[in-house]
Amino acid sequence: LERWDKEFYRDPLDAPQARLVALGACSQESRHSTSVVFRNAVADPPARCRVFWLDYQGKLVRYKTLDPGETHRQQTFETHPWTFTTVPTRGSLGEPKQRLVVDGS
Secondary structure (H helix, E strand, O other), X not given: OEEOOOOOOOOHHHOOHHHHHHOOOOOOOOOOEEEEXXXXXXXXXXXXXXXXXXXXXXXXXXXXXXXXXXXXXXXXXXXXXXXXXXXXXXXXXOOOOOEEEOOOO
């Protein structure tokens, strides 16, 4: 899990639900089971992060909150997308949450 350091102008997950489904940003068929390991590697500054699954309608479903350095193994399917955000703290209230991404290469 890496923090997205590039500047971006619009979070694609803020799009209307129908648009997310059209873009494929939702879970598809559940044929090929797999498991993934998520690790919270947010380090500057360390922050808790929330793990979300995108359901079949493109809605975010919160699954887990990870402390800095914590890992979590999750059973899922190859066509099910996941996303992550930092958890706001008292000192960061009012600041935008950071969207976290996984480098799939």
